[in-house]
Amino acid sequence: MLKSYGVVAGRLVPVENGGATVDQVVWVDLLTPTPEEEAQTEADLSLDLPTRKEMREIEQTSRLYSEDGAQFMTAMIPAKSETDEPIMEPVTFVLTGPRLVTIRYHEPKAFELFVQRAGKGHMPCPDGEAVMLGLLEVMVDRLGDVLERAGQDVETISRRVFERQQGRARRSARWQVLLEDIGRKGGLVSVIRDSLGTLDRLSVFFGQRLRHDTGTTQATEHQGRLHDLTADIRSLSDHAAFVAQKVNFLLDATLGMISIDQNTVMQIFSVVSVVFLPPTLVASVYGMNFEGMPELSMPWGYPAALGLILLSALLPYLFFRRKGWL
Structure with a gap:
């Protein structure tokens, strides 16, 4: 699916509904694109878009690079993160001139939230850089919410592990449930840490582009937003590491309790x-x-x-x- 967005009266609107021309397009979103849609986008913007296999490469040089004046940046973004079994897939951001192209094969909630907010004019999107910053901010907000929920769930599991129980009939079934809960929370936190790590590297690479844009109020604003975004990413990474350590502690404690029983x-x-x-x-x-x-x-x-x-x-x-x- 190929969606194009332009800016009309300060709001982000789909091209086909907002009356914007091709020159006014600031964002092209490719969701599980067909070969025809990829070819059309490559021809319109003179780009060589990465394939799904190339997006999954783990080398940093394959995820963050410049080519023909465009910057290609790939990060791992979870979808269905409100559950304990999120879908982890790469999302590629391509900045070419004043436009942003995103390529993805899953549907993170952040994209939908960003379109809603930008469509109401709450997040100005005059160009591709602003669109990308807005998307990243929403993604980090989502990851922060998911991490907060995971931390609260881990606290609940901690109380269940160390609560005093009468009798011994409940033992085996109770420990099995606790181990399953700990395993799911550990997997969720691992996904969040992986995503934050790729976003951190992406923000550093993105900052190199923004440093070349100086002398304008908009460039200064973008740099300030990226600085705040990077600080948020790193603070969340530290908190995710703390939650991961607590999950490991609870796993060891639960296994110790099982051994005592x-x-x-x-x-x-x-x-x-x-x-x-x-x-x-x-x-x-x-x-x-x-x-x-x-x-x-x-x-x-x-x-x-x-x-x-x-x-x-x-x-x-x-x-x-x-x-x-x-």
Whole structure:
């Protein structure tokens, strides 16, 4: 899908609905473009757009480069970040002259939010640089909201891990649920950190272009917005690292709790085995039925043997209780 946007009366509007001419287009958005749409955009703007495979390259030189006077910048942006299973795909920003071209194969919420805000005139978009800055600001805001929600969820999980529980029947099912929750939050935070890292590198590369644009009020404003954006990205990266450390701590703590539970169960089995060992020995002795065993013919032999069995079980039990092993 190919969408073009122009500026009419200070508002960002689709070209086909806003009455803007091709020369007034400031943003071309390619969402899962067809070969025909790619070819049309390349011909109109004299560009060689990267393929989806090229966008997924992890080398920095493949994500951030200049070619034929245009700057190509790729960042990993999550979609469906309101869930614990976000979709992570690259988005390429191409600045060519006064226009911005974006290429993407998924639908991050930030694009929709930006179009809504810019369409109401809340985010002036006189050129491609301003459009890109607005998009990046919305993306970082979204990542901040997602990270805040993830941090709150991690705090909730932390309370669940360390809360006092009565009884032991809940153990295995409860730990399984907690491990699944921790794993999902860890994956979400990892996605956010990856996205913030690519946005940080992109902002540095973008700043190199803006440094060449000096002497105008608009250029100064763009540089100031980018400076604030970079500071936000790095502060969020630090917070994401803190949340990731807490997720790892909770994972270790949960595994430690599981190990304690398992050791407790094994301890109980061991104590029970020891408690029943003396009665088993007594019963084995009197089960041999030798003729020379005087107790077998005595009237008090049977109750005495039962009493001895009971006593031999009771004494180890009391000993373990006094030691606090039960």
